[in-house]
Amino acid sequence: MNEFSLLLKPSPSAHRRLSPAHAPSSSSLQPCNGCNRSSAIFLLSPSSSLSLEAEAKSEEAMLLSRSTRPILSPFLRKPKPSRLPKPFSSASASASALTPPTPRSPATTAHVPEDPTPLFLRPPTHPVPAPSLAAFRRRAAALVPPNAPHLHRHLRWLLADASSSTANPDPAVHLLRAPLDELEALWLRHVRDRRPFQYVVGNEHWRDLVVAVRDGVLIPRPETEAVVDMVGSVEGFGDGWWADLGTGSGAIAVAVARMLGPRGRVFATDVSEVAVEVARLNVERYGMQDKVEIRHGSWFEPLEDVKGKLMGVISNPPYIPTDDLPGLQPEVGWHEPKLALDGGKDGLDHLLHLCEGLSSALKPGGFFVFETNGDKQSEFLADFISTKWSSSFCNVEAVLDFADIKRFVRGYRR
């Protein structure tokens, strides 16, 4: 939880200025109980204000700029019912909260024709006069509430990603990768609907990669960067065969493949067709087609032919306990695929399934690392693997992430 936890409140006048068609009205909202409930929990959750304090502390420790520190707004502490798209209603609290729904006003969605190509990869074919662009920049900046200064950074990046990378011959006209009204709609959805910034621009900068992402694919997290370093520290990793299970955007698979030697391979599986498509795009973008093989299917299923030949198994499976899903940050809970987040009752469903398939998939001496929900889950898993399969695995341990949370479980097959 972080600065995003603040509910954004674009002023109604700003909405009017941006585009009357996009202005939310309660009548245009679909009645949506789950939505109400999730925002209720989000606003009232004591953990959200606690985590903000924790963040403020850690930021102080980092001597970061003040402008990135969100100011606790009275608005957050005392949520008032408003005419904004996320009406507050405790009456619906009993409704099923298992599925954090995606609140979208039909006006917005109708206006954004979904182009599956990520924004930053589209050709810069839309000429926009400099004054129009400057006016857009002003309108968009006016939507940024003072308690969410990070949105200014997003606006800067959005315009950077939307602009042509090559030198512009005519400074009076900018070539953009999308028409200005589409950018307006994207920005509005980001600010108002809390659609993750990474989906807006279609990429996430992860390690030294720019990973293409889109709705339906989990956005790679900075914590996961460490997995690649762990692979790199395994003796002789460069010539081995590796499996990245539930590869999602393919970030791990591409990053690992880029370190491998001529004989090294990565088999990346995912049950989601969108994920397979996006992973394939990322593999191609980094020219790793010869090293990474993407296979459609659940966990170990598509890997029968390499069983017992793998030097390593890596996975960042869904691990959030189902009951925690409604309390997630809106960017995550409302927009990212539940398939990639929901780990079942204790969050362990998929992790345990992976552990069971491990010993037959790995060759002797093989390495594995899984990302987990944190301290308790890692401790439990490490203990569980070393107790239940003590004859199969050794050096099983929980590993800290950069926030000192036991984020990973790793070990070796005997």
Place this chain on the structure above:
Amino acid sequence: MASRLLTRSTAAVLLSHLRSRAPNPTHHILPHGTAMSSLLGPTHGLPATARSCPLREPARWFSSPAPVVEAPRTADGMTVDAIADKGWTILAEAESDWRSHAAAVAQSIKLIKKRLKWKWLLERSKQLAVVLERPDLWEDPVFAGKVSREQGELMGKIKSVNQFEQELMEHIDMLRLAREEGDNELETESMRALADMRRNAKEKELNALLSGDNDSYPCFIEVQAGAGGIESMDWAAMVMNMYRSWAQRRGYAVTVVEEMPGEVAGIKRATIKVDGDYAFGYAKSEIGVHRLVRISPFDSGKRRHTSFAAVAVIPILGDASSRYQINDSDLRIERFRSGGPGGQHANTTESAVRIVHIPTGTTATCQNERSQHMNKASAMAVLQSRLDQLEITRQAQMNAEHTQSLSEISWGNQIRSYVLHPYRMVKDLRTNYEVSDPDSVLEGDLDDFIFNFLSSSLDKDDGNV
């Protein structure tokens, strides 16, 4: 040599004619050339010597492998010093007077030698030659590489100056010959060549200003606001903008590494990276405290305010062997933490990274990149340069010539004053150079200040270190 001569015009033919008449004009050059080359002995064939200072022009008349130590002379035995001492009147460049041109070039050569610390240069290269002859030298390849590289650089400088002197002597000889033989065409050509040399000499004078050890490297420029709140943070931002536009004017690439904005306006502190040849050599002139006097736009009472901003400049060394060795275990890496359960729970684009070098307390922060991984890499580069800087400082304390880091710059060390009110002026307190147009300076027109400082700091010592 013959083939080189063939490529020249009639002038060359005439000159060779002259040389055949003069009593062996090369006698004072070749013996020393061979002496030098034997002195250099082991450096031959080293890659380091191969990339010695790039010469503006290939060797013209003499392809002797080593530069000349003794001053070249004209056919009648004049040296550059002798010409400079003759006190010939130096007229405007447009005037066709060979004595004037020759005197101007000779003066330039004297100045260049002074700036290069000529005597020290010759002394140092002799010392290095002795070191390079030691039979056990290559038992320590890192040291040997360093020595031979330094020698290569020194020789390059010596050679290029000597060639320039040689060229002057040849043009003078040729001009005299042309007069003797009444060859107008040759006379005009030699005159033009001398005038060209005069222009080149000015350029070489400037280049000689940047002959310091680290001058050719890119650098970081750091600006920090002094006490005084909004007004001084705004001033710091103005100073930073001045350097950004200065760097852009010079064609350097500028990237923001770290920026700590002020609450209301301006910056508390910021670091930019300036990439390009001689970025450090120029920017080092800016180290110190910059003072602004103006009516503050942030003061509703419209009073006059004085504020300060400190500037530090750190070279980014390219040469791995001279860099500070960082132990991974000495580092503490702090990253942005979302504070909650993290992992799949959180989505944040905040990726600032701060690295602390525990033994020295040196820190570096980067928040410019979009991934933590890249921010860490950038912060590491900054940290490496800061530690290199500490190391340079430590080594340079013996030489008394050192650049300071931001923390060392005392606020009393004012180098330049920018007054916008009650009068308008920018004055460098070190050189007393001043201009009455602060706006153009704040828009990055800094070169005159820089050249003035560089020449005054180099020309005031007598060059005999």
